[in-house]
Amino acid sequence: MEVATGPMTLRRIQEMLGASCITADPPLDLEALVGCASDLMSNVLAFGRPHAILLTGLTSPQTVRTAEVADCVAVCFAYGRQPPAETIELAEGSGIPLFVTPLTLYAASGRLYELGLPGCPEIE
Amino acid sequence: MNRKETVNELQLLVYELDVESAMTKEVVTVSPDLAMDKLPKILKSNRITGVPVTEDGRLVGIISLEDYVRWAADDGKPSCVGDVMTRKVHTIYSDEPLVSAVSRLERFACGRLPVLDRTTDTLAGIVTKGDVIESMLGNLEIDYREEGLRTYRTSRFFEDIVSDSTELSFAYEIRGESISEGGEVASSLKKTLRRLGMHPDVVRRAAITVYEAEMNVIIYAKAGRVRVSIDQHHISMVVEDEGPGIPDLEQAMAPGFSTAPESVRELGFGAGMGLPNIKQCAESFEIESVVGEGTTLRVSFHMEEACA
Ligand SMILES: Nc1ncnc2c1ncn2[C@@H]1O[C@H](COP(=O)(O)OP(=O)(O)OP(=O)(O)O)[C@@H](O)[C@H]1O
Ligand SMILES: [Mg+2]
Numbered sequence: 428m429e430v431a432t433g434p435m436t437l438r439r440i441q442e443m444l445g446a447s448c449i450t451a452d453p454p455l456d457l458e459a460l461v462g463c464a465s466d467l468m469s470n471v472l473a474f475g476r477p478h479a480i481l482l483t484g485l486t487s488p489q490t491v492r493t494a495e496v497a498d499c500v501a502v503c504f505a506y507g508r509q510p511p512a513e514t515i516e517l518a519e520g521s522g523i524p525l526f527v528t529p530l531t532l533y534a535a536s537g538r539l540y541e542l543g544l545p546g547c548p549e550i551e
Numbered sequence: 552m553n554r555k556e557t558v559n560e561l562q563l564l565v566y567e568l569d570v571e572s573a574m575t576k577e578v579v580t581v582s583p584d585l586a587m588d589k590l591p592k593i594l595k596s597n598r599i600t601g602v603p604v605t606e607d608g609r610l611v612g613i614i615s616l617e618d619y620v621r622w623a624a625d626d627g628k629p630s631c632v633g634d635v636m637t638r639k640v641h642t643i644y645s646d647e648p649l650v651s652a653v654s655r656l657e658r659f660a661c662g663r664l665p666v667l668d669r670t671t672d673t674l675a676g677i678v679t680k681g682d683v684i685e686s687m688l689g690n691l692e693i694d695y696r697e698e699g700l701r702t703y704r705t706s707r708f709f710e711d712i713v714s715d716s717t718e719l720s721f722a723y724e725i726r727g728e729s730i731s732e733g734g735e736v737a738s739s740l741k742k743t744l745r746r747l748g749m750h751p752d753v754v755r756r757a758a759i760t761v762y763e764a765e766m767n768v769i770i771y772a773k774a775g776r777v778r779v780s781i782d783q784h785h786i787s788m789v790v791e792d793e794g795p796g797i798p799d800l801e802q803a804m805a806p807g808f809s810t811a812p813e814s815v816r817e818l819g820f821g822a823g824m825g826l827p828n829i830k831q832c833a834e835s836f837e838i839e840s841v842v843g844e845g846t847t848l849r850v851s852f853h854m855e856e857a858c859a
Contacts, residue, residue, distance in 0.1 A: 468766075469824035472759045473831070477751070485819040492734030493819075496741065496758045498751070513731070521738065 432543040434458040437501055437524065440480060443542055444528040444535050446503055449515060453524040459500050462544045464536040468493045475499065476547045482535050486510035491517045491525075499523065505532040563743060564687050565650040570643055573652070573686035574666045574676035580605040581614065583633030590619050590632065603665045604636050608673040610665050612636035644669045645676065649687070652678050720780040725792075727769035730818050736777050737762035744786070753854050756832040757786055763825040764790040764848055770815055771795065772846065787851040796842040804830070804838075 438455035441448060459480035465471050466485045475481070477498040483490055484505050491514055494502050502518070503526040504510060510525065518525045528535050540546065579597045581590070583604050594600060594616055601615030614636040622635045641659045643652050645666050652664055656679075666676040721743075723736040741758040745751075761777060768775040772794020779788050797803045804826050811821030830836045833850035840846040 466819055467822040467824070468819040469763065469822040469828055472763065473824050473828045477755060483819075487818050488731050489734065489819050492738060492762065496734070496737050496755075496762045498755050 432545050434460050434478075435480075435539070435542065435544045437480075437526075439542075440501075440503070440539065440544075441526055443538055444503060444526070444530055446526040446528040448524060448526050449509070450518050450523075450525045453501075453526075457500050457524075459544060461547050462536060462539050463499070463547050464532055466532075471499075472497055474547050479547060480539070480544070482532060482539075484508060484532050486514055488514045488517045490514065491521060491523055494523050495521045501526060503528055503535065505530060505535050565653055565683075566648050568649045568686065569645065570647050570649060570652050570666055570678055571645040571676070573649055573682045574645065574678040575682055576676045578603060578665075578674060578677045580674065581632055582606065583611055583631065583636065585632045587619065587622055587627075587630045587632060587635055590614065591616075594619075601663060603640075603674055603677065604632055605674055608671075610640060610642065610667065610674045612638045613640045613665065640665060642667050643678065649683060653683060656680055656683075720778065722779070723777045725765050725768045725775045725777060725790075727773040730766070730769055730815065730820070733766050733769045734762055736765045740777075740779060749786075749854055753786070753852055757788070757852055760829045760832045760850055760852075761788065761790070763829050764788075766820060767825055767846075768792045768794070770811065770820060775845075785851050785853060787849070789847065789849050791845065791847040793845040796844055796846055797838075797840040798842050800838060800840060 435458060436455060437453060437457050437459065440446070440459060441455065458478070460478040461476050461480075462482065463471055463475045463479040464482040465474075466483055468485075468489055471481060471483075471493050475497045479497070479499050481490070481494050481497075481499045481502045482505055483502065486504055486508050490502055490510075493499075501524040505528055507527060507529040509527060515525060530538065579593070579599060580603050581593060583606060594602065601613060603610055604612040604614055612633070614632050618635055618637065622630065641655055641661060641664060643655060643664045643666055645668055655664060656662075663677055663679045665674055666678055667673065668675040723739070725736060737758050740761050741754060744754045744757060765777065768790065772792035775790065775792030775794070777788060777790050779786065802808050805823070806827045807823040809821045809823035815821050826838070829848070829850065834853050835849075835851045837849040838846065
């Protein structure tokens, strides 16, 4: 089955991952251009591209810092992992929307990929 | 805001604001035909020490209390302003950045600069050091009465800004109290570079570089500092620490090499990608390290095509 690849709104991503948003006023019309999944922050910085949605199991404030530095549009935590309050606070401050999906990192990435959201280096 | 942050903010503002936003628009002027002995009264009633001389709106000179005193001491023979005034006047255009006014006021050691409108070449206002300070502090919404700033305001302000007026520079301390606080320097530098209107790609690469370097300092060296300087074409950064140093640089540079302990890996670091990332992002890259003394990283970024 051929799937058209391209950007995906945060609204669609949220819906497809059964995710809940845990930051105030999420800009659901924003588009992610690519997906990026890792628990290693340097990998995100090395292989990530601007306007990525970052899927990760790491809930420390560093995830938000990394997303901010790497120009990610949003972060989605896998495994239903709720981040600590300091992570949410930092995200509110730097305007990075946070989502939580009950899916595993593998399943969440697979689902978005299947729906046509490209992985990082592929965009070039 | 502490003093250092204030200085950083001020240094940015002098680049962002233009002379027009700081100048006084209602300017007292005199005509070259005015008799010299009438001058003191005008200066005194307006509480000023010098005044631009104009003819049909065009600036023809400037006359100060000093000129008056010299004239009076000479012999005080009847003359008019036009004969005594200084004809060569340092001026500035209203659309120039405030930093130009600051450096000119300092360089020519003058108290005021007449401001000209670039299109009509007529006098549009006048700007003094006091106007510059007033305007910038006003823009920062700084409470003038705040302790410490009162003295700062007069004594260090110009020194801080003029220290190198063609180059914007600032420094950040990195303190490694906890890994979870790491990234503050990267975050604030990123905001600063954005405000300066730099290209998003340069901003992103510079932010990634500082972030990786900052995390390394926190994880391996505990404390250090970042110095950033920006001129018209480059952003240069020096990140230095007095930590344990790196015994084998070649090994450290290899993608995947890491000595990060488990506690650090749990927090998402230790992929061994930090230094390779930095090398990838920066246009020039130098690293020096002495075991037992510390590590110094020097990187730079071009921004030729990258000025928004
Ligand atoms: N400032 C420093 N002082 C002492 N050792 C350092 C410093 N920076 C890096 N190192 C050493 O170099 C190694 C490689 O650093 P690099 O940043 O490439 O990877 P990492 O920090 O281990 O992992 P990552 O950056 O991917 O999270 C580190 O594991 C550490 O041993
Ligand atoms: Mg590192």
